[in-house]
Amino acid sequence: MSLIEWYQENKRDLPWCHTTSEYLVLLIEVMSQQTQISRVGKYLERFTAQFPTLHDLASADQRDVIIAWDGLGYNSRAVNLHKTAKLLVDKYKGKLPGTVEDMLTLPGIGPYTARSILVFTRNHHDIALDVNMRRVWTRRLHGHDGVVKDNVLREQLTSIMQDPKTFHSATMDFANMICLPKPKCAQCPLTCRFKPVYQLHGGNVLRKRVKKVEKGVTENGKHVPNRIFRGRIIKLLRSGEQTFEQLTLVKKDYTKNDQSWLIKLLQKLESENKIVFGDTVRLQ
Ligand code: SF4
Numbered sequence: 001m002s003l004i005e006w007y008q009e010n011k012r013d014l015p016w017c018h019t020t021s022e023y024l025v026l027l028i029e030v031m032s033q034q035t036q037i038s039r040v041g042k043y044l045e046r047f048t049a050q051f052p053t054l055h056d057l058a059s060a061d062q063r064d065v066i067i068a069w070d071g072l073g074y075n076s077r078a079v080n081l082h083k084t085a086k087l088l089v090d091k092y093k094g095k096l097p098g099t100v101e102d103m104l105t106l107p108g109i110g111p112y113t114a115r116s117i118l119v120f121t122r123n124h125h126d127i128a129l130d131v132n133m134r135r136v137w138t139r140r141l142h143g144h145d146g147v148v149k150d151n152v153l154r155e156q157l158t159s160i161m162q163d164p165k166t167f168h169s170a171t172m173d174f175a176n177m178i179c180l181p182k183p184k185c186a187q188c189p190l191t192c193r194f195k196p197v198y199q200l201h202g203g204n205v206l207r208k209r210v211k212k213v214e215k216g217v218t219e220n221g222k223h224v225p226n227r228i229f230r231g232r233i234i235k236l237l238r239s240g241e242q243t244f245e246q247l248t249l250v251k252k253d254y255t256k257n258d259q260s261w262l263i264k265l266l267q268k269l270e271s272e273n274k275i276v277f278g279d280t281v282r283l284q
Pocket of ligand 1: 190
């Protein structure tokens, strides 16, 4: 059985899979950068109810965009998405650019997102390599769970791929249902060089993924990443302007020793144009 045959029988029919709207594809790709694709649906519905078109988003206040982003985390994505919408309206007549190079000039759009957007809007023949694509195809083609150079994998996949949109959707679904980090080889119908290795040695041959410790501080004896505190700050500011003293509430066991840490966090948010940090603090 080929991957595409497997996909035709097993695909997750996510409601937006059939969209050809450039705006929706842009939103889905940015939202799914840090949020599981299966959870994006409800946020997408809420966001598009408030900003139905690219022009609506471009002309909105940044504050409203950040508020509408609630629940998706990483508010810098909302800020970049808003900037991108403005740029597309001002410079590209409301359309997405047609090349990877031009896509990469848009705020918050990296090499994977640029290629993926082009695949799903224009069926572009350029492989969007993410962790799923790498895992499935490194195992199938190379028989291991390690690292293969991007240019090698790209060249191989380009020669296999027929319809880019179907190929990318199929790989994504297969990676999320069968070829998981801990693969379900026993129920996998595809030919694969990794299968006998995995069946013989089990989980011992899986690449150990080293979890990076995110920057943060200790709160009540536990390490809490700065990302969480940034989210709490933004949440508090959504209820209105705050004094510095009021913002110290974002850390449950705040003491004077945390002062320079909190100031740095606020300065960073200000440098990202999310807040105004003066005598009081408010959303941008
Ligand atoms: S046999 Fe196992 S490793 Fe190979 S593609 Fe299938 S699930 Fe992935």
